[in-house]
Amino acid sequence: MSSSVLTRVDAGSATLPVCSTEGGAGDGLAWYLFGLTCEPALVELGASKLVFGRGPESDVQLGGTAASRHHAELSKAGPVYLIRDLGSRNGTVVEGRWIKEAPLALHSVIRMGDWVGVLVEHGGGAPAERALIEHGPGLWGSGAVARAVAPARTVASSDLPIVVEGETGTGKELVARAVHAWSARPGPFVAINCAALPEALAEGELFGYRRGAFTGADRASVGHFRAAEGGTLLLDEICDLPLALQAKLLRVLEQREVVPLGESRPQPLDVRVIATAQEPLQRAVEQGRMRADLSARLEGLTVRLPPLRERVEDVPLLLSRFMQEERPGRGFELSVNALEALCLYDWPFNVRELRLLGRRLAVLRGAEATIHRRDLPERVLRSQNRAAAPSVASERAAESERAAESERAVEHELDRFLAALRAHKGNVSAAARVAGISRMRAYRLMNANPDLDIEAFRREDQGA
Secondary structure (H helix, E strand, O other): OOOEEEOOOOOOOEEOOEEOOOOOOOOOEEEEEEOOOOOOEEEEOOOOOEEEEOOOOOOEEOOOOOOOOOOEEEEEEOOEEEEEEOOOOOOEEEOOEEEOEEEEOOOOEEEEOOEEEEEEEOOOOOHHHHEEEEEEOOEEEOHHHHHHHHHHHHHOOOOOOEEEEOOOOOOHHHHHHHHHHHHOOOOOEEEEEHHHOOOOOHHHHHHOEOOOOOOOOOOOEOHHHHHOOOOEEEEEOHHHOOHHHHHHHHHHHHHOEEOOEOOOOOEEOOOEEEEEEOOOHHHHHHOOOOOHHHHHHHOOEEEEOOOHHHOHHHHHHHHHHHHHHHOOOOOOEEEHHHHHHHHHOOOOOHHHHHHHHHHHHHHHOOOOOEEOHHHOOHHHHOOOOOOOOOOHHHHHHHHHHHHHHHHHHHHHHHHHHHHHHHHOOOOHHHHHHHHOOOHHHHHHHHHHOOOOOHHHHHHHHOOO
């Protein structure tokens, strides 16, 4: 039987069917399950206990043969969800570690047989909660992304300034482009990287200049603001803009007009401004890297894009999509161990890093239908913040070694007890005391060894 858990995802949106429990949506948590026999499923969590297993009587049925009939049980203890292994054949793994019982946190990754689950927030079952959809050109995601960008879609038709916060690679520029598309503004979308602006030339680059305004200005320039007339201007990494220029930018935003270098007459502006930052603007203000008045002027609406580690449920679907973009028409599958490793990785460079990995796998493994754990980069397999999951074989070997060690300890204990029995002529209490065990333990050893003849030690004392 194939060990894959992510069956082929077509080029369209991959719908995640909802399997509601009797307890209802409860506190808004759900479990994304990626499995062998069907598309990913979203299981809403309520107050009731849920039994996961291969048996048809299980609350959540796990296909394939690697899951046990009754594999694991999920229950709620106060505000905490607990998962307990039900003596399954292949075990239950939480965050890369075999467990008997463990509490679950948001984004916990759980493996049961050929299935991997991720605990996620659930926003009530809107279509975007259950699907990987394209919110804007290249901006793919399910529930977490839908919730993050929804306010931006609402205000897109206005000229309200927007700040998009998020770590590198989360898709901040894609959100800005999506807002521009939603706004239906007739002008162009213009993006400028504030960190790349030479400080000496930054004012002219932004606001324009006439010919001869400074040395080297052999031709006039309208600047980025006027180039975006009627459209949207993206100020990428706004916190890296020099402080002296921030004061001039504030005036432009307040007056909605710009005075190019070398000219005295202001030019009116009709430009929607979107700024991006890898950190909250308030933090940059507190560190003296950003003017507080400019921050207040820019934050008409703040959109925070979640990092990929906070939307783990998107990882396998995004990876499949990126691989298919590289190799259209090809179907790819992930082994259960590969999927678990991808979900446990922290993705420091977020979707940008995942997209590059998808392209790499599609090119290097193009002739293979299944992606295995061994095909993944070393950095993915050695995540610093989560333990790598040992194989079933290594876990069984460790269990065998522990059992052998325990057996050796019992034999050594029995040898000490027998020597003490002989020395004390069959006196069990005295022998137990000398052997360093309890009297009850001594009788358990005797019962476990029916060939042990206590009367023989007493006869030795009588010369029999």
